[in-house]
Amino acid sequence: MLLKPAGFTLLELLVVLAIIASASAAVVLSLRDSPQTRLQAEAERVIAVLEASRADARASNTAMRWHADDQGFQVHTLPTTGPAVHNMAWLHKGTQASPVDVLISAEPVQARSRLTLSHDSGASLSIGTDGAAAFKVLP
Numbered sequence: 408m409l410l411k412p413a414g415f416t417l418l419e420l421l422v423v424l425a426i427i428a429s430a431s432a433a434v435v436l437s438l439r440d441s442p443q444t445r446l447q448a449e450a451e452r453v454i455a456v457l458e459a460s461r462a463d464a465r466a467s468n469t470a471m472r473w474h475a476d477d478q479g480f481q482v483h484t485l486p487t488t489g490p491a492v493h494n495m496a497w498l499h500k501g502t503q504a505s506p507v508d509v510l511i512s513a514e515p516v517q518a519r520s521r522l523t524l525s526h527d528s529g530a531s532l533s534i535g536t537d538g539a540a541a542f543k544v545l546p
Contacts, residue, residue, distance in 0.1 A: 441530075442526045442528040442529070442530035443530045443532070445498065445499045445502075445526065445530075446502070446524050446525075446526055446530050446531070446532050447532065447544070448498055448499075449497060449498055449499065449502055449524055450524055450532055450534050450544050452495065452498065453480065453504075453522070453524065453534060453542075454534055454541075454542045454543065454544075456473070456480070456482060456493050456495065457473060457509070457511070457534075457542045458541055458542060459493070460473060460482045460492065460493065460511050461511055461517065463492065464511050464512065464513045465513055465514075465515065467484075467513070468513045469484050469485065469513055470484070470485040470510065470511065470512050470513055471483065471484055471485060471492065471510075471511040472485055472487070472508060472509070472510055472511065473508065473509040473511060474507060474508050475503070475504035475507045475508075476507065477503070478496055478497065479494070479495050479496035479497050480493075480494075480495055480497075480504065481493060481494045481495075482494075482511075485510075499526065501526050501527035501528070502524060502525070502526055503524070503525050503526075503527075504522055504523070504524055504525075505522070505523045505525070506522065509522060516538050516539050517536060517538045517539075518538055519535070519536065519537055519538045520535055520536050520538070520542075521533055521534075521535035521545065522534050522535060532544060532545075533545040
């Protein structure tokens with residue numbers, strides 16, 4: 408009686424490896440951040456800086472100005488003297504803010520404010536405050 412060899416052939420192993428490689432590539436590509444997810448991360452940073460600046464303005468009884476440009480954003484005390492209190496680069500190139508200036512007063516209740524972050528890809532989202540509440544992402 409002849410014994411049949413046990414195990415897999417080389418071709419079967421190569422087919423299984425090709426399937427695993429294809430599935431892995433699909434998963435890695437699907438995990439990449441979308442432009443909207445990138446903007447959400449930027450918005451969370453901007454909100455944190457705006458809220459910290461509100462607290463600083465109230466504690467020092469000094470108004471501040473948040474200013475954005477193509478490279479990032481800064482917070483300066485008013486009148487502008489010396490270096491920026493906060494100076495941060497955008498996490499992702501192509502991010503822009505409109506309007507580029509937001510006034511942060513030393514008063515407990517701020518003026519109503521809305522800020523739109525956009526990306527070169529066309530994605531955008533807005534953050535804002537009604538003046539009394541904290542800044543948040545708006546629908």
